Amino acid sequence: MRWMNNIFEVINDAKSIAIAGHIRPDGDCLGSVTGLASYIKDNYPDKNVEIFLENVPERFADLAMVDKIVTDYPRRDPFDVFISLDCADMSRFEQAKEYFENAALTVNIDHHISNNSYAKVNHVLADSSSTAEVLFNLMDEDKISYETARSLYTGIIHDTGVFKHSSTSPVTMNVAGKLMAKGLDVSSIIDDSFYRKTYTQNQILGRCLLESMLVLDGKVVVSALSRKMMAFYGATSEDLDGIIDQLRVTKGVEVAILIHETGEQIYKVSMRSNGKINVNTICSYFGGGGHVRASGCMMSGSLHDVINNLTEHIEKQIKEIGGETCITE
Numbered sequence: 001m002r003w004m005n006n007i008f009e010v011i012n013d014a015k016s017i018a019i020a021g022h023i024r025p026d027g028d029c030l031g032s033v034t035g036l037a038s039y040i041k042d043n044y045p046d047k048n049v050e051i052f053l054e055n056v057p058e059r060f061a062d063l064a065m066v067d068k069i070v071t072d073y074p075r076r077d078p079f080d081v082f083i084s085l086d087c088a089d090m091s092r093f094e095q096a097k098e099y100f101e102n103a104a105l106t107v108n109i110d111h112h113i114s115n116n117s118y119a120k121v122n123h124v125l126a127d128s129s130s131t132a133e134v135l136f137n138l139m140d141e142d143k144i145s146y147e148t149a150r151s152l153y154t155g156i157i158h159d160t161g162v163f164k165h166s167s168t169s170p171v172t173m174n175v176a177g178k179l180m181a182k183g184l185d186v187s188s189i190i191d192d193s194f195y196r197k198t199y200t201q202n203q204i205l206g207r208c209l210l211e212s213m214l215v216l217d218g219k220v221v222v223s224a225l226s227r228k229m230m231a232f233y234g235a236t237s238e239d240l241d242g243i244i245d246q247l248r249v250t251k252g253v254e255v256a257i258l259i260h261e262t263g264e265q266i267y268k269v270s271m272r273s274n275g276k277i278n279v280n281t282i283c284s285y286f287g288g289g290g291h292v293r294a295s296g297c298m299m300s301g302s303l304h305d306v307i308n309n310l311t312e313h314i315e316k317q318i319k320e321i322g323g324e325t326c327i328t329e
């Protein structure tokens with residue numbers, strides 16, 4: 001493991017730089033990728049920066065450099081530096097893997113506790129709220145432009161649920177304050193990129209809440225979305241953002257589970273904990289991972305079995321702790 005103090009250390013000698021984020025990019029991924037790209041463009045204009053990412057959700061379409069994102073992966077000369085952002089493992093940037101393997105230097109900047117340090121330089125700070133927060137601390141404050149600040153601020157509000165998740169620290173607030181001082185209209189950034197929902201999104205949210213069920217004496221709330229239901233509303237996976245957070249604040253609930261059918265008996269599972277249950281342990285068991293309070297994994301089989309398998313693990317943790325907590329922070 002090698003940590004750095006400034007992004008300058010890994011890009012200084014590079015002429016060509018690739019930046020990649022993860023599949024199904026979220027706010028932190030987009031904010032980090034565009035924030036770093038615009039920082040390099042502003043301050044090191046002689047460097048050639050290319051950014052590789054899947055399709056960008058519409059709510060992030062006005063971030064800096066979004067129009068420079070490349071969604072296909074043509075064969076090309078090796079990059080001097082490949083930087084992955086917000087990616088806990090290499091499968092998260094599957095399509096850019098060839099660039100990673102051929103790059104002269106690989107850099108992994110992240111905040112996932114499950115990150116397996118797959119690059120040459122691994123700057124992984126698991127107690128940071130977001131990759132955007134990690135990046136801010138690798139930049140010179142006076143070199144951060146309004147546009148870079150807007151990207152990083154967007155990243156932070158998305159991974160902290162607008163400063164309310166447990167990952168929000170005094171450092172996070174301090175960083176957000178410094179970004180705000182660049183002149184950001186934070187109210188409209190928060191509304192437009194975080195709270196704004198389409199009619200479809202609100203309908204799907206309502207349906208998930210309506211059909212949710214409480215299990216394990218009300219300690220777990222589960223909601224499942226079939227492909228049929230998604231098709232009925234014309235919804236995509238992007239339309240599901242935020243649903244799990246609403247489930248999590250159900251009174252008495254320790255763990256919220258959102259199950260989304262993506263193929264024949266194949267499900268994407270998202271889990272959120274209110275602090276006693278370590279959902280990273282559970283999702284890691286099933287081949288996924290994330291954070292102690294927010295994790296995900298893919299599962300297959302009948303929906304009934306998927307729910308049973310997950311709740312079995314939660315029940316086991318509840319028994320072990322006897323009212324205490326499985327999370328050591």
Ligand SMILES: [Mn+2]
Pocket residue numbers: 028029086111129130131159
């Ligand atoms: Mn993140």
